Amino acid sequence: MEQTLSIIKPDAVERNLIQNIKDIFTKNNLKIKESKKIKISKDEAAEFYKVHQSKPFYNDLCTYLSSGPIVVMILEGENAVLANRKIMGATNPKDAEENTIRKLYGISIDKNSVHGSDSIDNAKKEIDFFFDL
DSSP states (O other), X not given: OEEEEEEXXXXXXXTTOHHHHHHHHHHTTOEEEEEEEEOOOHHHHHHHTGGGXXXXXXXXXXXXXXXXXXXXXXXXXXXXXXXXXXXXXOSSGGGSOTTSHHHHHOOSSSSOSEEEOSSHHHHHHHHHHHOOO
């Protein structure tokens, strides 16, 4: 079974959407193998998002991810990486398909409620970043 990392971002945690978002994953055949609510530092966020460090939004992204509690989860299922990306929807909630997490709950392109790994390789790295399994 394939695994991927999902993060419920500070905007969604603050609005008490954790269970709503978890329910969407499970209703779409993704099992939540591990889940924990944590707060990371800006330095940890910078390390996590290192792949984006040359992009103009990098600093804001790191500041945002470290601005409040997040929920990190390991999702498992058939084609989990692609399934999760489809469930999340487009990065910009305005462009996301109906009934995707970002369309339902995203506030803006920055506060889009969730993060998901974009490849199997990155899923492994991202899972290892947050979980000692």
